[in-house]
Amino acid sequence: MAVTESEAEAKRRSRTPLPGHRVRGSRTGRPIMAALDLLGRRWTLRVLWELRHEMLSFRELRSRCDSMSPSVLNTRLSELREAGLVATNTSGGYRLTDPGRGLLSALAPLDDWAKAWSRPASPLGTRRLGVNDGRIKVRGYDNVSGYRDNCGRCSISSGKELTPIASRVAVRRLRQDPPEWI
Structure with missing residues (x-):
């Protein structure tokens, strides 16, 4: 049959x-x-x-x-x-x-995480999931606006939110004079 x-x-x-x-x-x-x-x-x-x-x-x-x-x-x-x-x-x-x-949009944060996870390990032996030069603390990379935290905001270590212009200035500063561990 x-x-x-x-x-x-x-x-x-x-x-x-x-x-x-x-x-x-x-x-x-x-x-x-x-x-x-x-x-x-x-x-x-x-x-x-x-x-x-x-x-x-x-x-x-x-x-x-x-x-x-x-x-x-x-x-x-x-x-x-x-x-x-x-x-x-x-x-x-x-x-x-x-x-x-x-x-695919819902999976985009997973792609961001995977890119950060694949970066070389920091000197402390842990994977670097963000950038921290002691003054400016930002996480994740956004191709449009520079660096951002998990909520899409950039902030100073004191917790104050940065404006988009201040964020771009901070990112430029990090790119010009990156800390040794980056």
């Missing part, structure tokens, strides 16, 4: 983690558990990352994903389409949907 295409599609759908349904590691159907199951699958985050700027064809996407197996890529794209994170157009390209772009 041959399996029809609609039966195969229904079986695949039942494996795609979606809120309100059982997923690996959870019977509750909570949205966070479905999201973690989906994002934890092999190559899922890489596919989303490669689609972050532009629409890509299957072949371009496979090439950017280190030539992953076509069957794995097809499975991931099907799951991401069903989850509403990726869509296709009439020419066969893949692009992020609004929820897909929202997910």
Whole structure:
């Protein structure tokens, strides 16, 4: 007895983690558990990352994903389409949907953390997650406005908030005369 295409599609759908349904590691159907199951699958985050700027064809996407197996890529794209994170157009390209772009925006702080975590260790042997020259204390790097703390504000060690202009001056000062441990 041959399996029809609609039966195969229904079986695949039942494996795609979606809120309100059982997923690996959870019977509750909570949205966070479905999201973690989906994002934890092999190559899922890489596919989303490669689609972050532009629409890509299957072949371009496979090439950017280190030539992953076509069957794995097809499975991931099907799951991401069903989850509403990726869509296709009439020419066969893949692009992020609004929820897909929202997910990448939600992951942006993780990217900031990973960049800070990957920097060389400080002299004390701990990873440097910010910049501190004894006077100006700022954390994280923002390509638009310079350095910022976890709340998006720059502050002096006394805790007073800096204005955007004062922040740029402080960043310029740090770049011109960085402490030894930077």
